[in-house]
Amino acid sequence: MNPILNRFLSYVTIDTQSDPNSSTTPSTEKQWNLANKLAEELKLIGLSDVTIDENAYIMATLPSNSTDASIPVIGFIAHFDTSPDFSGTNVNPQIIENYDGKDIVLNKEKNIILSPDYFDDLLQYKGQTIITTDGTTLLGADDKAGITEIVSAMEYLIHHPEIKHGTIKIGFTPDEEIGRGAHKFDVEKFGADWAYTMDGSQVGELEYENFNAASAKIVISGKSVHPGYAKGKMINAISIANEFMTLLPENEVPQKTTGSEGFFHVHHISGEIENATIELIIRDHDKSLFEKRKVRIATIKEQLNKIHGNCIHIEVKDQYFNMKEKVAPVYHIVTTAKEAMESLGITPLIKPIRGGTDGSQLSFMGLPCPNIFAGGHNFHGKYEYVPLESIESAIKVIVKICELTATKSNR
Incomplete structure (x- = not known):
């Protein structure tokens, strides 16, 4: 099996649904199951300073491989909880290879159909590998696709030392879906000059405005x-x-x-x-x-x-609040992400988020944090899906941002 697909599936089959009625952090005990797995995985792939605190916030470092000490420290952030809006228990992903552009039967018994007649975005992905639900749960691409992308990108950089980069920080948070993902995030400990959340939808999305x-x-x-x-x-x-x-x-x-x-x-x-x-x-x-x-x-x-x-x-x-207030003064961080996409043949879709991400709160906590696509569609319900190729594109964007940040510091 494709190792990226295998990594993604290993995450989404762990139930991490958060609970808005809980006062604990994380709001559900089951979020620890994935949090602990991620902390161990980050150590295994070779990251440094891997920590998981008493609230399940995970941080790790990919040290710089450049002699240039002036390269900014950047970060990538995603959340591992899933929405309380729909069941995340017993997620059973379906893999549709070489999608033909027709209806996808999610659940024959219950007559649940993922149809391009209703969800016309599907037609963008003809010929690709589509990962769907079985019609009884959400998928969890929001935001386990983002986690997959960050972990895979860091692993790629470790295996390709010829790509020069500065110090890279990564962070994974609980409880984003109930609005608390950034509440106990230690910005000072994280130590980045700026960061990107990998929590958007279709390929090319780049957002620095939100509600x-x-x-x-x-x-x-x-x-x-x-x-x-x-x-x-x-x-x-x-x-x-x-x-x-x-x-x-x-x-x-x-x-x-x-x-x-x-x-x-x-x-x-x-x-x-x-x-x-x-x-x-x-x-x-x-x-x-x-x-x-x-x-x-x-x-x-x-x-x-x-x-x-x-x-x-x-x-x-x-x-x-709207993170534009905090990101606009350092707009070069948006420009870097835009350049990364364009260099990979991806058309940037710069638009406001009709929602919020951890990045909106983190920006007001002193960590400017635009949002980049993770690739999924139809979040928070049984029609959620993500193309494998979109996950792969996001991995490439992360790698390219790291490379460009190092390169641009020398301009």
Whole structure:
């Protein structure tokens, strides 16, 4: 079997799903299974200073093989947890060699089909090797493809000392999928001047802008009264929750926005007459529009409280901010990645991320950190897939960035 494919499969078959309701780091004990494996593997391939701390953050170093002490120290980062949105238990990858451009049957028994009629990106990969799910779990290419790429690139550089490079740092994090991947990342210990997260999608993606992000929890208190005698007395928390959602702009939702357009996304609602809870996220690339969205939530609360009494309480928490603010002043780190892709015949796709990565938080922690493609598609669900050739392309980009960083320091 292709050693890169074999490495990727060995990672995705280990369940590392994170849990937003846990207060520990990592949020699930099972993340340690892959974390410990990775730490040992990094030692085996020959990296130095391999560490894994009490929170499962992994760091390692590929020492410089150049006599030029002025080469910047750069890093590559990926996360090993998978999304809580869909099962990561008993992942059973399917390998589709020489993909013919037709429907892929993920699960015949359940009639689950990965079709280019719906997912037209598939047609870019005719003739390639596609790795899919079996229709019952996610795949975990987000972000185990990124881990595969970083480990494989470091191994390649070790085996090809003729490629000159400076000191390279790598880091693997838990709990990125629940927004905590960078929370306990020791930037000072990592010791890089800048880094790249390998956590994007299709080949060529290069991103240094992301959403400003916040979460909101709306708690509604009602009063239960016998419905036959409820006039003027009952306060139905479920009905008020529905009113709240109807006052949100109907076209500013994920399924109706794209590019730099922001949104409100209700992702959880529960309740009964006496208590109801709405959980939503707020996203916008523009900081001023982001703040206006938070004001809008507060305004809706005030409007409904005037009608129903002081029954609605809101908790809004900022999650992360647009890394453009921190990366733009050192834009040469984006240019280096762009040059690396172009030298390999890859067309850079520079665009904002409609989401966030560890890099967005790390950038505000003092480690500027653009995001590079890892190759996967349809993350967080049963239709997730990744072409093997995309993983191989990302490995080449990492190697080339290391080489160019050393070369450019001499210009």
